[in-house]
Amino acid sequence: MPNHREEQADEPTDVPRLEELESPPGSPPQNSSMSHLMELQNCVSNLSLAHEIVVNQDFRFKSSSPPKDSLEGRVAEMVHRAFWDVLREQLESSPPDHRQAVPLLREVKTMLLSLLLPAHVGLRAQLDRVLDLELIQQQVDHGALDLQRLASFIASTMAGLCAPVRDPEIRALRLLTDPVDLFREVLRVLELMKKDMVNFTLLSLRPHLAQQAVPYERAKFQELLRREPGSLDHTTSWLQRAAQEQRAALPPGPPGSDPGGRGALSPSAVLNRAYMGLLHWDPQDQRYPETVLMDRDRLDTLGHRVDLLALQAAVLLLTSAQCGGAVLSLPGFVGKLKQTTAALLEGSQAR
Structure with missing residues (x-):
């Protein structure tokens, strides 16, 4: 002590500031x-x-x-x-x-x-x-x-x-x-x-x-x-939307079962899909879930890093397909290509 x-x-000199929370979406009654x-x-x-x-x-x-x-x-x-x-x-x-x-x-x-x-x-x-x-x-x-x-x-x-x-x-x-x-x-x-x-x-x-x-x-x-x-209306809508997407992604039931019937939903799978959706959240959409609003900056940063990683992987795959393994096997080529790609793409996405 x-x-x-x-x-x-x-x-540390760069101490993150607390995010100012938006007001709950439910409008208070007039006599509040x-x-x-x-x-x-x-x-x-x-x-x-x-x-x-x-x-x-x-x-x-x-x-x-x-x-x-x-x-x-x-x-x-x-x-x-x-x-x-x-x-x-x-x-x-x-x-x-x-x-x-x-x-x-x-x-x-x-x-x-x-x-x-x-x-x-x-x-x-x-x-x-x-x-x-x-x-x-x-x-x-x-x-x-x-x-x-x-x-x-x-x-x-x-x-x-x-x-x-x-x-x-x-x-x-x-x-x-x-x-x-x-x-x-x-x-x-x-x-x-x-x-x-x-x-x-x-x-x-x-x-x-x-x-x-x-x-x-x-x-x-x-x-x-x-x-x-x-x-918490936005949180409810967010989870319901994830549940619908997860249900649509389930394989159809066995032959002879209800044509619209599918397997049981897993709560963990629904939650995983919901959080994956936060990584690609539309910045213009103001209906952000209230329960994760305090972590929005962190999730937006993580989503940007995921997008950047996907773009880097795409560039490497295209380079490998067009130039062959001989180029990729050159010492330091992959690392330099990743650095160059990251430098070009950094700041290109407004989240």
């Missing part, structure tokens, strides 16, 4: 309240998050911040700059004014406590003793606050709690002498450490979540059906 310094690598719609949205959001955690092994929580060139980003930057400018002005006054430092230390203490585990009894007591807010307030009132000593203690505590990937940032933090820059960096690194703790907890719980994934998702879909009976 991060505080035991077991995390060895930074999180806003709270009812919000409950449905929460149900779908929780289901989507739990599914992504279990299915996507690379899933990580990332710090979210608005783009700097957006209105929200510019406003946030202005507010933060104003806060730190006020703090700098107060600390550089004579005598120094530490009133703004008290809520800042309170926030730092809260964030440090959130990183502790139940076994960290001694460290928790040390934090309460050193960052005693009542004592700090008394020191501020009497002009006796040693901010540098508290900053050094905070940096040392962070060094013991952080993951190894944060060591360079902790070392850089300890080199700062300006108190404003120091506490700005402390808050930034603490946010990263909180994210590391969440992701480590997620990694630890994933095997247990995987065991409960099927009953949990079944219960959530049953809840959706109870709230909105038409919320």
Whole structure:
């Protein structure tokens, strides 16, 4: 775990985002309240998050911040700059004014406590003793606050709690002498450490979540059906269509039997045919099954790879038929032909 310094690598830079689920196809009744719609949205959001955690092994929580060139980003930057400018002005006054430092230390203490585990009894007591807010307030009132000593203690505590990937940032933090820059960096690194703790907890719980994934998702879909009976209509149509196709593909019955009679349908065969249909789903068809909507991006990517593989195989067969085995037996010819074909066909299909 991060505080035991077991995390060895930074999180991947390309973390897949959760797919935004479309609203259930069943239109809510006109008298549906806003709270009812919000409950449905929460149900779908929780289901989507739990599914992504279990299915996507690379899933990580990332710090979210608005783009700097957006209105929200510019406003946030202005507010933060104003806060730190006020703090700098107060600390550089004579005598120094530490009133703004008290809520800042309170926030730092809260964030440090959130990183502790139940076994960290001694460290928790040390934090309460050193960052005693009542004592700090008394020191501020009497002009006796040693901010540098508290900053050094905070940096040392962070060094013991952080993951190894944060060591360079902790070392850089300890080199700062300006108190404003120091506490700005402390808050930034603490946010990263909180994210590391969440992701480590997620990694630890994933095997247990995987065991409960099927009953949990079944219960959530049953809840959706109870709230909105038409919320899985597309899934029903998808399976019915696959069953009809599978029945049509069955061989006719023995002589003397019902002319239209065929063998019994296998649920596994119907499900396999249904999923194969998802690999070639028409992008313009909005009736995508609700139960697999969370995996649509993954299935579309897999379908594209299947199509690409089929085209590569067709090119190899045509080359073999036209040029004979002598050409295909040339060293590296098949591999180069596959690479060239893949490069030409990549991006040619809009899914």
